[in-house]
Amino acid sequence: MTKRTTSKSSQLLRWLRSPNQREEALTGWLFVLPAVIGFIIFVYLNFRGVELSFTNWSWISRRPPEPVGWTNYQAILQPGSDFLKGLGRTLIYVLFVPVSIAISFSIALLANQAVKGQTLFRVVCYLPAVTGAGVLVAVWTFLFSVDGPVNGFLRSIGIANPPRWNTLTEWKQVAILLLLAWGAAPGMIIALAGLQAIPKDYYDAAKVDGANAWQTLVRITLPLMTPTLFFQLVLGVIGAWQTFDIIYFWATPGTQNADVNLWTASVQIYQYAFAYNKPGMGAASAIVLGLVILVFTIINLATQRRWVNYDLS
Template sequence: MVKLSKSARREERLGYLFISPWILGFLAFAAFPILASLALSFMHWDIYASPSWIGLDNFNRLFRDPLFYKSMKVTLTYSAMAIPLGLVIGLLLSLMLNLKVKGINFFRTLFYLPSVLTGVAVSMLWLWIFNADYGLLNYMLSWVGIEGPQWLKDPSWILTSYVIMSLWGVGGNAILFLGGLQNIPEQLYEAAKIDGAGMYRRFWRITIPLLTPTLFFLLLMGIIGSFQVFTQAYIINGRGGGGPDNAGLFYMLYLYQKAFKSFDMGYASAMAWIGGLLSLVLALIVYATQNRWVYYEADETQGRKAVVK
């Protein structure tokens, strides 16, 4: 073991001192609750009485619960619709925000602002927009002679409504894509132009491959975020309901119902671990495939590849 000098030991102690607030916060507000929920997942606890050990009963009940599968289906369906759509629209928006035109910084700020607004305020806004009787969306559809659907009152439209709502924060994706676009060296495009590559070929052979690190990050965050949908579902479904035919019963919303309406904390803890493990598995699958489609290096040969010989 290498013996540290007095100044090095002092620097080490200062380092631990500076990160101690984070360490204490993690232990108190993350590590302890995580371990406590793991223990509670093997217990029955209704808050009023002391927890009692029941082994795997919570998990056995969970896998026989039709609403567990319903909430999982709702969440996965929402993820399959909202994540790709958010990525595509975010990319298209970033291409427009990357244009060198006067006042572009104003539009970048304008498109990013909605993503920093609070979830409750945004949910109330969308509740009005999707109102079937006097909502803005159906009113605008009536201008072109279209009778709008019931949206949040119709089981066949409620998930579509949530997907549309998710686009409210697409400006955050666009700003991250914009950062990726501005990190692509201009000489790659110049090399491709010299070799005769058109605009679309440069886009597919240079822009898309070199944006894959950003795409990879946003895909991971999207998977994790889709399993945390709660606020908008809670507000729009009427403070914790699942909507018509439970078509809006997201996984976190059902977990909330079990924990704070039924006071079945052991069951809710088991749900939390199953949901967390599933999102982890999906994230690991994406992570394991990154070597096949994520490119981290850029050089002039990437520009040369823009031309099909």
């Protein structure tokens, strides 16, 4: 035991006397430190959120939080609650994720072709990713207004009474899905990276065997793209459950034009926590939404073995 202690002490002394080793260790810790601090803050805020979810409190109250047990959870999970309705509306966007992935993959196939104007095409497709949600909604509201370009085009092809995109909830929902479909184009970058990572030898072998374009797509491209598509699916489902900004700007809570029938779970959490001044209910809703996201992520991870191919041999 004494020899081991002496050996460790001598190693520590040698390390302290070595400037290169000290500098290397310090550099490593400096790189890791931001991630460690972020993780600590993340864990702390989550614990505080759980604690807050079991209390009744107000942002403007000077009184300490009052413990109320499971009251907040019972309120948001009772049948017909606004939060459960919000979860149901959010499910629409979750189910739309495969469509978004299909759109981004199709665009990536086009962007991967060596043709003139390829760079411009990629830039145009990536524009939604660098445009704020408020700007996107403003442009979309103009396009789908009663006398906007979309209805003007529909009238020009013989539709005398085009949809009332900005007044009826059902058509607002369709317009939002169209906006999300267009916003799926930036996912083309991830899909394009996956396409370019596929070894060219597979395609050369397919040409030698006489495979046509469809056979090459189905038997080579799609199987080898499944890891990338799975990555997009996991991130897409997580992001869809957190849909907030586009719906918030479109449904305009707190105004005369507010449409509660469009509010997603995230918008409802915001309303609980800030508009209604019930941070306890907001925290409880956020925790429930987090658990829902966790369940869907686990399901995705559990089912990936059935269709994701990591073997490139």
